[in-house]
Amino acid sequence: MYLHIGEDILVKTDEIVTILDKKLLESSPILAEFLQQKADVTLHLAKNSIKSIVVTTKHVYYSPLASMTLKKRSQQHSIVVDE
Incomplete structure (x- = not known):
């Protein structure tokens, strides 16, 4: 799964x-x-102010999105509907 961080x-x-x-x-x-x-x-994604820091195994991202927003997004699961 992927997470959009800004x-x-x-x-x-x-x-x-x-x-x-x-x-x-x-x-x-x-x-x-x-x-x-x-x-x-380190990659700066925020054009203005940063709200969170996302640390991965390869990079550090300064994100314009709040940490709680990213947490909620990471906990959402994709639902596949069979027709």
Whole structure:
């Protein structure tokens, strides 16, 4: 399954490590250090302000979508109807 995380970017859900609220960045020096180390694989999807940080096995995305929105989207299941 794929998750739309903003700006036409889809990420495989089995590659997502965590989805973090942007507020954690302001209060966690460890997270800030981690993100500095991952700067070479970081993609900024937000044109204005970021609302969440999506960490995958390959990249870190700064998303314009709220972490709760992404959580809800990730929990939705596709329904296939046989006719």
